[in-house]
Amino acid sequence: xxxxxxxxxxxxxxxxxxxxxxxxxxxxxxxxxxxxxxxxxxxxxxxxxxxxxxxxxxxxxxxxxxxxxxxxxxxxxxxxxxxxxxxxxxxxxxxxxxxxxxxxxxxxxxxxxx
Amino acid sequence: xxxxxxxxxxxxxxxxxxxxxxxxxxxxxxxxxxxxxxxxxxxxxxxxxxxxxxxxxxxxxxxxxxxxxxxxxxxxxxxxxxxxxxxxxxxxxxxxxxxxxxxxxxxxxxxxxxx
Numbered sequence: 001x002x003x004x005x006x007x008x009x010x011x012x013x014x015x016x017x018x019x020x021x022x023x024x025x026x027x028x029x030x031x032x033x034x035x036x037x038x039x040x041x042x043x044x045x046x047x048x049x050x051x052x053x054x055x056x057x058x059x060x061x062x063x064x065x066x067x068x069x070x071x072x073x074x075x076x077x078x079x080x081x082x083x084x085x086x087x088x089x090x091x092x093x094x095x096x097x098x099x100x101x102x103x104x105x106x107x108x109x110x111x112x113x114x
Numbered sequence: 115x116x117x118x119x120x121x122x123x124x125x126x127x128x129x130x131x132x133x134x135x136x137x138x139x140x141x142x143x144x145x146x147x148x149x150x151x152x153x154x155x156x157x158x159x160x161x162x163x164x165x166x167x168x169x170x171x172x173x174x175x176x177x178x179x180x181x182x183x184x185x186x187x188x189x190x191x192x193x194x195x196x197x198x199x200x201x202x203x204x205x206x207x208x209x210x211x212x213x214x215x216x217x218x219x220x221x222x223x224x225x226x227x228x229x
Binding site: 059 | 147149158164211215217221
């Protein structure tokens with residue numbers, strides 16, 4: 001079974017709709033991240049969380065919100081989706097402490113906003 | 115701010131041959147980590163190899179190795195004995211050890227492997 005899972009894998013929605021993307025992990029990592037990938041732009045950080053009580057904005061957080069329901073779960077919400085939020089969204093995890101610098105990614109969610 | 119540059123949007127290699135993907139970065143930090151991730155058509159971001167900046171020895175993982183030149187801020191990936199399954203987008207990434215949580219990515223290099 002995959003260590004980091006994302007649901008849904010693909011989603012098409014309409015402008016103005018609220019949508020939630022979910023991420024779960026079985027790696028036991030404290031840190032979780034949401035990135036978006038756009039063609040030609042690489043990945044950009046939306047939000048990250050050190051634990052359920054510690055959530056931080058990334059470089060492109062406008063239009064997004066997150067919820068850390070448990071150590072293993074981190075959800076990304078688009079309160080009112082717009083077409084320029086069409087992208088590939090990745091969740092990632094990372095352990096804490098020395099030697100835990102690597103982020104491990106989920107399979108991604110392809111979101112299309114019409 | 116840290117930046118990562120991959121100057122080769124596309125590369126191609128013959129099966130069984132060797133190819134090198136380039137990456138340069140800009141940072142004022144002395145301690146950091148560098149990574150190469152592979153993204154095949156399945157979209158999954160897969161860690162290929164990582165390098166700790168304080169280690170002079172170049173990292174190696176089976177057919178994948180890096181040439182890390184800290185002074186030149188260069189971090190190239192060499193793929194030996196290329197296989198069809200190596201075809202993918204390859205992303206170079208940087209993260210500082212100074213508390214930043216942001217993994218900074220390059221824009222990627224698309225590698226094609228020809229049979």
